[in-house]
Amino acid sequence: MSQVVDDIKPSYPLFRQEEYTDTLKNKQELFEEKVPQDKIEATFQWTTTEEYKEINFNREALTVNPAKACQPLGSVLCALGFEKTLPYVHGSQGCVAYFRTYFNRHFKEPVACVSDSMTEDAAVFGGQKNMFDGLENAKALYKPEMIAVSTTCMAEVIGDDLNAFIGNAKKEGHIEQDFPTPFAHTPSFVGSHTTGWDNMFEGIQRYFTLNHMEDKEVGSNGKINIVPGFETYLGNYRVMKRMMEEMGVEYSLLCDPSEVLDTPADGEYRMFDGGTTIDEVKDAPNAIDTLFLQPWQSVKSRKFTKNTWKQPATDVQIPMGLEATDAFLMKVSELTGKPISESLTRERGILVDMMTDSHAWLHGKKFGLYGDADFVMGMAKFLMELGAEPTQILCNHANKRWKKAMEKVLSESPYGQNSEVHIGKDLWHFRSLMFTNKPDFMIGNSYGKFIQRDTLHKGKEHEVPLIRIGFPIFDRHHMHRDTTLGYEGAIYMLKTLVNSVLERLDEETRGMGTTDYNYDLVR
Numbered sequence: 001m002s003q004v005v006d007d008i009k010p011s012y013p014l015f016r017q018e019e020y021t022d023t024l025k026n027k028q029e030l031f032e033e034k035v036p037q038d039k040i041e042a043t044f045q046w047t048t049t050e051e052y053k054e055i056n057f058n059r060e061a062l063t064v065n066p067a068k069a070c071q072p073l074g075s076v077l078c079a080l081g082f083e084k085t086l087p088y089v090h091g092s093q094g095c096v097a098y099f100r101t102y103f104n105r106h107f108k109e110p111v112a113c114v115s116d117s118m119t120e121d122a123a124v125f126g127g128q129k130n131m132f133d134g135l136e137n138a139k140a141l142y143k144p145e146m147i148a149v150s151t152t153c154m155a156e157v158i159g160d161d162l163n164a165f166i167g168n169a170k171k172e173g174h175i176e177q178d179f180p181t182p183f184a185h186t187p188s189f190v191g192s193h194t195t196g197w198d199n200m201f202e203g204i205q206r207y208f209t210l211n212h213m214e215d216k217e218v219g220s221n222g223k224i225n226i227v228p229g230f231e232t233y234l235g236n237y238r239v240m241k242r243m244m245e246e247m248g249v250e251y252s253l254l255c256d257p258s259e260v261l262d263t264p265a266d267g268e269y270r271m272f273d274g275g276t277t278i279d280e281v282k283d284a285p286n287a288i289d290t291l292f293l294q295p296w297q298s299v300k301s302r303k304f305t306k307n308t309w310k311q312p313a314t315d316v317q318i319p320m321g322l323e324a325t326d327a328f329l330m331k332v333s334e335l336t337g338k339p340i341s342e343s344l345t346r347e348r349g350i351l352v353d354m355m356t357d358s359h360a361w362l363h364g365k366k367f368g369l370y371g372d373a374d375f376v377m378g379m380a381k382f383l384m385e386l387g388a389e390p391t392q393i394l395c396n397h398a399n400k401r402w403k404k405a406m407e408k409v410l411s412e413s414p415y416g417q418n419s420e421v422h423i424g425k426d427l428w429h430f431r432s433l434m435f436t437n438k439p440d441f442m443i444g445n446s447y448g449k450f451i452q453r454d455t456l457h458k459g460k461e462h463e464v465p466l467i468r469i470g471f472p473i474f475d476r477h478h479m480h481r482d483t484t485l486g487y488e489g490a491i492y493m494l495k496t497l498v499n500s501v502l503e504r505l506d507e508e509t510r511g512m513g514t515t516d517y518n519y520d521l522v523r
């Protein structure tokens, strides 16, 4: 079983070797009371039926593969977007190991984030002492200029009070009084990673501006603020900056982790890189307006912007696809008085040209999709612009208001007439939908690959291939560098979608003398 140094094998070929397959077989037979294969197969077939779907959709007490992550994971991503900021999670170490691993595997980057390692004694007596030591050590060791604190479930269950604990840590001299420590309570038994992002962003707004509004005046700095929300496509931060620069718009991108999550391998490790500065946050209330790119997940921050910054926080939809990008840029132009640049008009024309070129391949194709509320709404709209049909739309962590809005969007297009929208459901529900009303493809994060495997197991004609767009994507490399917003993002998504269709076509027509119907490269 030992590896040979000149021929190291990764897990895939290694575990297919006889000694490993025999070990696994023995383990299953001798120790795991393995159910006979025919019983597994019969149960599998039953789980693909309409009858099972009904039982599955009546499930109440269990979530299977929820298509969401927990609150502090979102707050960590938010904190990473600010200059020299160390995300700090008050709670259990295991949770933070999970956040870091999740981001490592998605971004292929080290992710700096600390915890104050609460254990049994802290669970009984409270975690204040952990926070005293944690803040002091984290600041001394890693030399951040801001520490952004959130919580895990454990700290929330026992009711630890961040405001009091951080205040006491400062009073007792563990960190300086004026050291920036915004915070947010992020209990994971409610909400999701998007709620956590929103909570942390609002915490940062509150910390730096709530008691400093007297000298602020809306519009006085001539900028607009752009708030990305829980955004894991690094290209989306870059495309926003590019579009604003091409229009000559003064802007602040409030939260920008695109550098720290994409550092070069040049011999220097950067724990911090890039990010929105504290000065920009302090100046943000002076902007003309703040645009939230993912409004369905930014409820608290948007409310703060309206109530405290007294800005309109104008309603924009996520700028995905043609129409939503048009609307977004027109709104920016209206707010700032800057015309949409020729370069962007040209880019739009290229997108329209590409949409026309690919229309024949995408028209009528059916897609199931799952993910965050704003993403699936933007994606569904773009699919309909392409003449494709988003037949099943699932968002685990959206509310009834979102569902209604989504259904309205669908009802306004001929391509949305046969669509169904599900909230509060998980990927095991989605799996049932893939069997009982098969689309041509599904769009979502890496977890859909098991659904693809299951549909293929039922038979090639039942297979629903997964197109990976979303978060997390662990099993492909560097896709997080792509762009899904703006015309540039629509170009990328269109390319991905149409080439998936063409690849599938090849796959279905490469049988020698059987399905290779003609000699053209495109069947």
Ligand code: SF4
Binding pocket: 070, 071, 072, 094, 095, 098, 151, 152, 153, 154, 188, 189
């Ligand atoms: S759900 Fe709670 S316990 Fe689980 S990783 Fe998130 S914070 Fe930790």
